[in-house]
Amino acid sequence: MTHKRLWTWLVLMVTATTLLSACGKKPAxxxxxxxxxxxxxxxxxxxxxxxxxxxxxxxxxxxxxxxEIxxxxxxxTPVAGGTLKILYAQAITVINPYQSxxxxxxxxxxxxxxxxxxxxxxxxxxxxxxxxxxxxxxxxIAKDSKSITWKLxxxxxxxxxxxxxxxxxxxTWQYCSxxxxxxxxMSVFSNVDKVEAVDPTTVKVTWKKATSNPYxxxxxxxxxxxxxxxxxxxxxxxxxxxxxxxxANLAPIGTNAYKLKEFKPGDTVIYEKNPNYRDxxxxxxxxxxxKGGGDSTSAARAVCETGEVDYAWNLQVPAAVLTPILAAxxxxxxxxGSFGVERININFTNPDPILGSKRSEPDQPNPILNDLKVxxxxxKAIDRKPISEQLYGPAGAxxxxxxxxxxxxxxxxxxxxxxxxGAKKLLDEAGWVLPDGKSIRxxxxxxxxxxxxxxxxxxxxxxxxxVKTNLADAGIQVDLKAIxxxxxxxxxxxxxxxxxxxxxxxxxxxxxPSDIGLDSYFVSWTCAEVNSSKVKWSKANDxxxxxxxxxxxxxxxxxxxxxAKRADLAKKLNDFLVxxxxxxxxxxxxxxxxxxxxxxxxxxxxxxxxLWNIQSWKRTS
Amino acid sequence: xSEADQALDGRTTVTTTSALSQQLTTGIAxxxxxxxxxxxxxxxxxxxxxxxxxxxxxxxLSVSLGPLIYQGYLLRQLEQEGMPISNPHPDLRALVDHLDxxxxxxxxNSIHLLGTDDLGRDLLAxxxxxxxxxxxxxxxxxxxxISLGTFVGAVAGFFxxxxxxxxxxxxxxxxxxxxxxxxxxxxxxxRDPVILAMGSPETGIFxxxxxVIGCLAWMQxxxxxxxxxxxxxxxxxVEAATALGVGTWAIMFRHILPNAMGPIIVAATLEVGSAxxxxxxxxxxxxxxxPDTPTWGRLVTDGSQYLQAAPWLALFPGALxxxxxxxxxxxxxxxxxxxxxxxxx
Numbered sequence: 001m002t003h004k005r006l007w008t009w010l011v012l013m014v015t016a017t018t019l020l021s022a023c024g025k026k027p028a029x030x031x032x033x034x035x036x037x038x039x040x041x042x043x044x045x046x047x048x049x050x051x052x053x054x055x056x057x058x059x060x061x062x063x064x065x066x067x068e069i070x071x072x073x074x075x076x077t078p079v080a081g082g083t084l085k086i087l088y089a090q091a092i093t094v095i096n097p098y099q100s101x102x103x104x105x106x107x108x109x110x111x112x113x114x115x116x117x118x119x120x121x122x123x124x125x126x127x128x129x130x131x132x133x134x135x136x137x138x139x140x141i142a143k144d145s146k147s148i149t150w151k152l153x154x155x156x157x158x159x160x161x162x163x164x165x166x167x168x169x170x171x172t173w174q175y176c177s178x179x180x181x182x183x184x185x186m187s188v189f190s191n192v193d194k195v196e197a198v199d200p201t202t203v204k205v206t207w208k209k210a211t212s213n214p215y216x217x218x219x220x221x222x223x224x225x226x227x228x229x230x231x232x233x234x235x236x237x238x239x240x241x242x243x244x245x246x247x248a249n250l251a252p253i254g255t256n257a258y259k260l261k262e263f264k265p266g267d268t269v270i271y272e273k274n275p276n277y278r279d280x281x282x283x284x285x286x287x288x289x290x291k292g293g294g295d296s297t298s299a300a301r302a303v304c305e306t307g308e309v310d311y312a313w314n315l316q317v318p319a320a321v322l323t324p325i326l327a328a329x330x331x332x333x334x335x336x337g338s339f340g341v342e343r344i345n346i347n348f349t350n351p352d353p354i355l356g357s358k359r360s361e362p363d364q365p366n367p368i369l370n371d372l373k374v375x376x377x378x379x380k381a382i383d384r385k386p387i388s389e390q391l392y393g394p395a396g397a398x399x400x401x402x403x404x405x406x407x408x409x410x411x412x413x414x415x416x417x418x419x420x421x422g423a424k425k426l427l428d429e430a431g432w433v434l435p436d437g438k439s440i441r442x443x444x445x446x447x448x449x450x451x452x453x454x455x456x457x458x459x460x461x462x463x464x465x466x467v468k469t470n471l472a473d474a475g476i477q478v479d480l481k482a483i484x485x486x487x488x489x490x491x492x493x494x495x496x497x498x499x500x501x502x503x504x505x506x507x508x509x510x511x512x513p514s515d516i517g518l519d520s521y522f523v524s525w526t527c528a529e530v531n532s533s534k535v536k537w538s539k540a541n542d543x544x545x546x547x548x549x550x551x552x553x554x555x556x557x558x559x560x561x562x563x564a565k566r567a568d569l570a571k572k573l574n575d576f577l578v579x580x581x582x583x584x585x586x587x588x589x590x591x592x593x594x595x596x597x598x599x600x601x602x603x604x605x606x607x608x609x610x611l612w613n614i615q616s617w618k619r620t621s
Numbered sequence: 622x623s624e625a626d627q628a629l630d631g632r633t634t635v636t637t638t639s640a641l642s643q644q645l646t647t648g649i650a651x652x653x654x655x656x657x658x659x660x661x662x663x664x665x666x667x668x669x670x671x672x673x674x675x676x677x678x679x680x681x682l683s684v685s686l687g688p689l690i691y692q693g694y695l696l697r698q699l700e701q702e703g704m705p706i707s708n709p710h711p712d713l714r715a716l717v718d719h720l721d722x723x724x725x726x727x728x729x730n731s732i733h734l735l736g737t738d739d740l741g742r743d744l745l746a747x748x749x750x751x752x753x754x755x756x757x758x759x760x761x762x763x764x765x766x767i768s769l770g771t772f773v774g775a776v777a778g779f780f781x782x783x784x785x786x787x788x789x790x791x792x793x794x795x796x797x798x799x800x801x802x803x804x805x806x807x808x809x810x811x812r813d814p815v816i817l818a819m820g821s822p823e824t825g826i827f828x829x830x831x832x833v834i835g836c837l838a839w840m841q842x843x844x845x846x847x848x849x850x851x852x853x854x855x856x857x858x859v860e861a862a863t864a865l866g867v868g869t870w871a872i873m874f875r876h877i878l879p880n881a882m883g884p885i886i887v888a889a890t891l892e893v894g895s896a897x898x899x900x901x902x903x904x905x906x907x908x909x910x911x912p913d914t915p916t917w918g919r920l921v922t923d924g925s926q927y928l929q930a931a932p933w934l935a936l937f938p939g940a941l942x943x944x945x946x947x948x949x950x951x952x953x954x955x956x957x958x959x960x961x962x963x964x965x966x
Contacts, residue, residue, distance in 0.1 A: 102835050201847055239747050297926070320726055353813040386722055390740060439708050457905045458926050464912060473707050479822050482912035496809065531846045 034251050060091075084285040084599075084617060085309040087299050091266045091292020097224045098183040099177050099239070103579035103609075105312070106221045108290055108607040111271050112159075112254030113160060113224035116150050116169070116203075117215065118612045121603035123214060123406045123516065129153055129164065129225060129255065131201075143560050145210035150218065152201040157276040159259035167198035169218060171228035173205075180236040185222045190513075192217055201485075208450025212561045213517030221609040222514075227253045243570065257283045257615035267292060277615070284340040284618035297321060303594040304331035311602060312594040313610065320526075332414050333394060333592035338405045340512035342587040344382075344467070346375055349505045349544045351451065360502055362532050362544050368448065375581035378506075381423040381474040382467055384416065384586055391462045403574040404588045406516060406608045408563075411571040414578055416585075423474045436477050441475040451504035453481040453497070455488040459510060463586070478506075483492040493536045500537035507542070510589055516607050517566075519558050521554040522573050525553050525582055545572060545582045643932060656879075666710070670955020673948035684752035688713040688787065691734075695743060698732040704741075716746040717915060736933045738923070749913040749936055755897050755917040756945065758831055762896035765811045765835025766890045770842025777843065778850025779873050782953040796840045801902070804833050808908040827912050830903060834896050842888045849881035870908070883957040890953025894946035901942075917942045 018579055059349045092108035093101060100106050116130040126135045131151040134140015141148050155165040163427070173195040176183035207218055215568045217223055230253050234245035256270035258278070271288040273280065291309075294302075299312040305328040315322060315333065328332065350364040357363055368374055384398035400416035403409060427433075432441040432448050441448040452467065454460045461482055481504060483497045491500055499507055513521035523529055524540035527547075531539045555578060557569040577583055593610055595602045603618030604610065652658075664670060688962030695716055699705055704723050708715045721733070721741035729736045735744035777788040808829055816825030853859065854877060862872050901918015909917055917938045924935030 019706075169708075318739060320925065321926060324930055386720070386740075390722070390725060432934050437710065439710055458923065460925075461912045464722060465740055465742070468913060469718055472718065479911045480911045481822075482907050484907045496813070584783065 001580075012462055013018065013028065020455035023379060045618065052281060061124075061466065076425060080284050080618070081286045082617075082619065084288045084614075085291045086313070086611075087309040088290060088292045089294055089296055089299055089303055089314055090230065090265075092269050092290060093265050093270070094249050095252050095260065095263065096226065097221065098181070098185060098226070099249050099461045100184055104292065104313070107609045107611050108252045108269055109224060109254075110221055110611045111258050111269075111614055112252060112256050112260060112288070114256050114545055115220060115223040115225060115252070115608070116152070116218040117220075117221055119516070119605065119608040121605060122613070123337070123607055124221065127153075128280055129156060129169075141214055145207070145212070147204055147206045148214040149198065150206045152203065153278070154201055156255055156278055158229075158253050158255055159274045159276050160253050161229075162229060163229075164225075164227075164255055167200075168225050168228045170195045170197060171202045171216070171231070172223075172225050175226065175235050176232055179233050180261045181234075181239040183239075187520075188216060188222050211564075212558075212559060212566060213515060213519070216515055216517065220607055221612070225255070227484045229253075248490065258285075258288050258447070259289065262538070280616070281327045281354060283302065283615060288614070290530070297325075300594055303596060304328045306330075307596060310596045310599045314591055315594050316395065316459070316591045318391060318462070319389075319395070322393060322395070329597075331594045331596055334595050334602045334604050334610075335394065335590040336513070336604035337590070339589040339591040339606075340510035341399060341585050342463070342508065342510045342589050343402060343505050343539050344508045344584040344586065345502070345543045346378075346545075346547075346582060346584070347502050347505050347507070347543060348582075351505060357533065358375055361543070362530050367446075367506065368450065371430050372433065372581065373426045374461060377423040377426040377430070378471065379416070379581050380426065380582045381476070382470050382584060382586070385418070385419040387463050387466055388587055391459045391466075392587055392589070395591050398539045399585050399588040401574050401584050402587075403513070403518060403570060404491065409518060409567045409570040411574045418470075420473055427474060427476075432475070439472070440477045447477065448475065449477045450506060451479045451480065451510070452506040453488075453504040454508040455485040456482045463508065479579040491537070493538075498537065500531050500539075500542055502531070502542045502544075508520050508586075514605075518570055522554055522557065522570070525577055526554050543582055545580075547580070550576055550580075553606070640954065647777035652738075654908050660959040664955050667958055668692075669951040673951030675714060676845055676948040677952065679754045680752060680756065680948075681729055682942075684756065688716075688746070688804075690825040691745060691749065692716060695733075695746065702732055708794065713746060713750055716743060716747065717750045718913065719743065726927070728931070735937050736931070738931070738934055739927065742876050744920075744934065744937060747920060748917070748941060751915040751917045751920055751938065752941065753829070754914060755900065755942070758827065758834070758900045758916070759893040759945075761831040762834040762838070763889050763892040765801075765831060766838040766892050766896075767842055767885065770839035771846050771885060771886070773839065774846025774848075775850055775873050775878065778847035779854055779869075781851075781878070786845070788843075792840045792843050798837070800837055802908070803837065804903065804905070805908055807833050808903075812908075822911050823914055828902055830894035830909060831896075834899050838892055838895065838899075842885060842892075845888055849884060852876055853877045853880055879960075882960045886956045886960065887953050890949045890956075893949045897942060897946065917945075 008090050037209055072235070086106050088107070090102065090104045090106050094105050095109050095112065097109035097113060100109065105204075109423060114128040116127045117133055119125050120126050121520055127133055128153055131153050132138065132140075132148055134148050136143070140150070150169075152164070153171070158164055161508065163607040173189055173192060176179055176238055177189040177192065177364045178187055179186065191207050191211055193208045196203050198204050203218075204215075204251060207214070215319075216361060230248050231245070233240075234242060234248060238245050239249075240246065250265060253259070254274075255272055256573040257277045259274040262268070262270040269288075270419045271285055271292045273283050273489060277283060296315050296317045299309075300317055300322060303310070303312040304325050307330045309601075317325070337347065347360065348366055348370060349360045349362060350366050353359060355364060357362075388396055388398045398416075400414040401411050403411070410501055427441055427448070427606065428537075432440050432443045433499045434523045450471070452464060454464060464482070471478050487495055488495050491498055494499075496503055511521075513520075525543065525545050526541065529541035530544050530546055530553075531537050531542050549572070553573055557566065557573060560566045578585065590604075591598050593602065593604070598621070599617065599620050600620050602610065603613065604614055692711070692713060692814070692846060696706065696711060699719070699721065702721070704719075704721045706715055706719050714869055719742065721737060721740070724730070724737050725741045726739050727737050733743045733745065737743055738747075772799055773788055773792065775787045777792075811829055812825070815829050816822050819825040850873075859872060859876060862876050863936060867876070876945060898918065900916060901922060904914075904916055904919040905922050910919070912919075915927065920938035921935050921942065924931070924933075924938065927934050
């Protein structure tokens with residue numbers, strides 16, 4: 001009897017082991033879409049080779065392949081047509097850019113819509129629906145900076161064949177600036193006094209007050225022009241409530257090279273060539289397919305190992321996983337600019353749970369971190385090198401600055417090498433001394449303990465581990481906390497774990513400037529933006545930092561219209577924040593996208609959609 | 622019954638007869654056979670159960686005493702390698718957090734016996750630390766769930782009537798609770814006060830996690846125990862005990878409960894495994910232990926990312942969970958057979 005049972009158990013054990021290892025692979029390899037599934041079946045073979053290649057020459061592998069690529073002019077071989085396959089980890093749910101719920105929706109809209117102008121990979125403006133970029137020199141921008149006049153391209157047609165006019169531009173402003181529309185980019189239009197048509201192809205935007213960034217409106221992916229004829233009845237509450245408007249949000253008419261063919265919200269969008277596009281002769285692909293779902297790892301495999309797709313968005317994968325995948329050699333990473341700065345924010349208020357509902361309120365100063373020397377010590381003790389090398393790899397570079405784009409506005413004055421002895425000295429000076437036989441510093445019998453939270457993400461937990469060890473070397477104990485990203489970034493006033501409530505001493509996340517002028521970026525450290533229960537934690541300043549000097553500098557910055565002086569002030573603001581250790585910038589994130597080696601066109605964007613120039617993408621041999 | 626068993630039986634009879642004859646000749650009374658003694662004898666013959674006990678003992682010793690040996694070894698190796706620990710008073714915790722940038726994602730070798738992860742953290746040290754947490758969570762949650770379930774089931778089954786009705790409806794209520802949202806809610810509500818009361822996040826979270834897991838897993842046991850009690854309370858020995866004037870609680874827990882032990886033990890062993898796994902789910906959702914506490918479940922979750930580049934990161938802790946749960950199931954199997962008074966061997 002026992003023998004029989006023994007054998008049964010043995011068989012069970014073997015089966016279970018197989019299942020276990022299969023289950024382990026599952027989350028990484030079986031995304032809910034068809035494209036990556038196909039990728040999975042072939043992936044193991046390809047990647048075994050990749051792994052061996054990576055172990056022998058991890059740094060050479062990704063760059064070694066380009067030598068084999070024929071450097072023929074793109075006009076020589078490609079035959080136009082076919083399908084451009086794009087894979088996004090998040091699926092598109094709505095195509096109207098003003099109702100979008102994230103970058104993926106804006107990117108989906110970019111294939112159909114155009115703004116007056118877009119930013120290219122060098123953050124320079126390229127005219128799209130506009131004939132030229134208005135400047136002071138050509139008279140497009142008024143001398144008093146109170147208005148801007150755009151000349152529109154003539155003979156532009158919507159994909160339904162009707163002509164595009166200045167009325168559409170005016171309508172776009174009316175649509176989005178109506179508070180009831182629920183337009184996500186309403187704040188972009190907040191400084192617009194009126195938009196009027198000088199003639200059918202000339203639009204004049206008048207500002208409420210003089211602005212330093214007149215290109216804020218109708219430019220880039222936040223300013224795409226929608227058709228008046230289609231959305232005329234959708235201004236105000238009807239935008240979401242009316243059935244016809246809901247339909248329009250999912251099947252809009254645009255002016256770009258492709259028009260909508262089929263849309264399954266939350267899954268796939270298929271676009272086809274727009275026959276009414278002004279440059280239809282040069283549109284390369286017949287159809288474009290954007291598929292959503294899966295995760296970054298399977299996306300990387302689909303573009304680099306199996307060649308299943310031509311382009312994959314956001315390959316935010318730990319360096320150790322990404323390197324062998326890239327080594328398969330079928331893809332190039334597209335990176336550059338900045339995805340934002342990964343930073344540690346310091347809490348200037350006391351997050352001690354003993355305070356109950358008074359915790360992290362502006363009138364409760366942080367007992368440890370209000371001392372500049374302690375903050376400096378923390379900044380000095382952190383080692384950015386392993387964070388960038390071991391965790392981010394090609395997807396990030398160490399930075400000492402909180403503002404890294406545009407380049408002209410970026411400070412070069414700061415250094416941030418690790419200085420452990422310096423950190424220890426500062427802590428000693430601040431009165432936090434190391435008692436004999438202990439490894440944590442104390443002051444007046446209180447241990448130097450900090451709490452540190454971030455969202456759940458393999459790379460972020462790695463950074464937490466490194467920071468914890470770094471600070472432990474200096475005698476600071478750090479208790480870590482990792483929170484579900486949906487909660488952490490969710491800004492739900494009922495949840496204690498949001499980044500706005502900031503119920504810990506330190507927290508880490510990435511933030512990107514939403515406009516090239518940086519006004520809305522630097523505002524988030526001013527006194528007016530301090531978060532508290534009074535404002536339902538809806539403001540931007542989660543550090544609760546409040547300094548008259550910083551506020552004065554910021555006011556000066558927003559009032560300044562001269563670009564050179566603005567750049568200078570932006571650098572000063574950056575240096576002020578870093579020197580006062582309000583934030584500890586760690587990594588300039590350059591999360592790469594992946595493109596097939598046969599695809600030509602994709603560039604990396606900081607201030608616009610990565611699909612900004614999709615009308616000119618083509619396949620090379 | 623196999624030949625081996627018959628042979629064993631034969632031998633038992635022989636020993637008993639020889640003991641009897643010895644008693645007759647020498648006049649020295651041999652030890653009488655007891656219920657527990659019998660159980661132990663039967664248990665020892667259950668090979669897989671003995672394997673389970675051995676494995677669990679080995680795990681227990683490894684996570685409690687193992688670090689004492691391994692700590693010194695690892696410290697020496699790190700010193701030689703050139704990445705010594707800066708902490709002047711290193712303990713297992715310091716080893717768990719130590720980042721060895723000279724051996725990143727290395728497969729098992731002489732310095733790191735089970736290899737390292739992408740930050741150079743020693744996997745064996747992490748498995749030992751994780752074992753302490755995971756095994757403790759598993760056993761404590763099991764004890765809570767089984768005590769609660771047995772009590773509720775016993776009372777419901779023995780007294781019957783409206784008490785039974787009320788208790789069983791409560792059981793149904795708990796069974797219909799969506800477990801994960803309920804756990805999330807409980808953790809959000811009580812995390813801060815409990816951590817504050819316990820002094821450290823790790824102990825605080827431990828208390829919450831075991832209580833929550835235990836309090837949401839007693840329903841199956843309650844139903845099993847109730848069913849056993851319903852049938853057992855009609856048996857003659859219960860009538861006899863009642864006739865002798867034995868008190869209600871004594872009848873319940875001294876007379877009936879031992880006879881219902883088999884299924885309870887099976888439920889208990891299953892509970893340990895599911896508690897270890899539930900804990901890893903919680904860690905995965907970010908409401909369990911802090912991210913730097915390497916429980917077995919978390920190690921598997923983290924390692925699964927690197928399954929191709931560094932398979933050992935997920936496979937070793939995965940094998941540990943697998944072996945632990947399997948051994949506990951074997952142990953339960955053996956205990957059930959041994960404690961069942963009807964399965965006389």
